[in-house]
Amino acid sequence: MLSIKDLYVSIEGMEILKGINLEVKPGEIHAIMGPNGSGKSTLASVLAGKEEYEVTSGEVLFEGENLLEKAPEERAKEGLFLSFQYPVEIPGVPMVNFLKSAVNEHRKYKGEKELTAGEFLKLMREKMDMVDMHPNLTNRSVNEGFSGGEKKKNEIFQMALLEPKLAILDETDSGLDIDALKTVANGVNALRSPERSAIVVTHYQRLLDYIVPDYVHILYKGKIVKTAGKELALELEEKGYDWIKTENAN
């Protein structure tokens, strides 16, 4: 599904990612962990197509096609979803309009009929239950006045609506209490299928109790320095990142 080969990325002349290799197959969940500043969010942003990052070398194939030459909205419509670490507020734009546009853009891209307002509202209600979204939230403007937890739930709600092939969760667990964390995890798990994959970027092992990964990668100083099964997360929790830092001190 996703194949990252020897990816180097800079921002304003500073090299952040220094040769990332990652292979995500359909149905797999990969966790990417690592200390602050190791490049986790950069990787998520580059995959989604954020402009200020410059790919200096390497390639990324998504479903066999060159991902990096596609515009962000095209990547989205191809089935790549990013759950933002800090979802932005868009004042005056009702959630309902925003989501309907998003869903219908996806449908148009796939050659499906656009949903009518009625059809969309039905779909929306269904997905809202899934992530325990308060109905009031969809009457508001996009993320405006949402609490931190509501914003994160809103990301998962949008993911549920768009049903991506590959979901990238960028620290979706940060700032969540344990109940919200479970809700978010339930949302992600509900979407699990043999065709769908996810990359879960997180600092903490906590989220991985609920979203069980197939692989855990440790990103440090722009490189994946360790890859193993889910037990790696536990080991990391126990030993802390100093262990990695010492191992990679040279």
Next chain:
Amino acid sequence: MEDQDKILSEVTQREYKYGFVTDIETDIIEKGLNEDVIRLISAKKEEPEFMLNFRLEAYRKWLKMKMPNWAYLKVPPIDFQAISYYAAPKKKAQYESLDEVDPELLETFNKLGIPLEEQKHLAGVAVDAVIDSVSVKTTFKETLAEKGIIFCSFSEAVKEHPELVKKYLGQAVPVADNYFAALNSAVFSDGSFCYIPKGVRCPMELSTYFRINAANTGQFERTLIVADDDSYVSYLEGCTAPMRDENQLHAAVVEIIALDRAEVKYSTVQNWYPGDKNGKGGIYNFVTKRGVCRGVSSKISWTQVETGSAITWKYPSCILMGDNSVGEFNSVAVTNNHQQADTGSKMIHIGKNTKSTIVSKGISAGKSDNSYRGLVKILPGAKNSRNFSQCDSLLLNDTCGAHTFPYIEVGNKSSVVEHEATTSKIGEDQIFYCNQRGIDTETAIGMIVNGYAKEVLNKLPMEFAVEAQKLLQISLEGSVG
């Protein structure tokens, strides 16, 4: 970056959507302005003497006036002698059915997306279509006549209802109010007249479409709306103009008189040709719009969405004379490329317990300059009056400008004036967020800008709001880079 550049160039090279010229035989008088020209205009229109005197007085005062230069605008010199002050479609425009109307004229409407055929049947909208200064078609007149409502071209009003015209013309905007109003008063060719009798609630939105068509023809429209005691009317004005190379001057005057407990809502969507991406061409729009809340508890509200014109100079205002009267101004002004806008409002509080609200949303893109200029004046006798002003500016890039010039004069201690202002830049993060959900950049900008302007757009009548939303999006396409 590359993508945005591509979008930018595609959009900026796109031709103005409404740029076309209709080849209709036109009756144009010689270029230039003097008393003979004014007499000729008046004679061509078979006007009574009071009209000629009104024009001549205005002209004589205009001669002694100077073009205002206080606005934050760079206005190239205008040669008033190089303009023809009268153009009218030659064929007499009194038709029984649309079949008799010049097919080319109908085609013009169709290109503009205003199918008159449909509009005739469209419930709730009466259309007084103005092409090049003379009214061509008035519909729904009978329905309105049943209620005693007069809605007709200005020339017709001068002929049919001279007493009303004489009584109210120049009451809100005196002949020598300002340079452009004086010019308009001297040479105006036509426009709309509307009178709502006592106690009548106008059952439909009244609307006028203005066009500028004949080359090198100044457009001087005159609108007069009188709402008698306890009446109500909502009036819509929408504009688009064919593309031109030369700059065209437009100096309209709109006057509104609201008597006791009357309410007038005046909404405008203005989309005249703004000039090309290099700032060549475009309409110069110098408009005087003023309403007088003459009666107690009367209300006048102006709502405008301004996306067009190379230069906009426009301050729809309210004079709150009657006690407890209310004035409102809601505006969205968009400037792109080399457009310049200096627009805002004046609220003059004279009566007691008068209230006014100003909401101005400026959106600047390209290399444009967008200024809000407003005056809130509370006279000593206007006890317990209130004003609230909110002026927001949204910048779409680093090359455009937004400016705010608020003037506040409060003449007594029992009144309260509040002013809020914000300036923000459109967020790349907001656009990226939309992109990541599958929404392309142009649609995203449209959404964000419409969200920003929502408070004002919500004040527009339904059918206008939709058009206005599209306009905002079209005028800003590709403007973030």
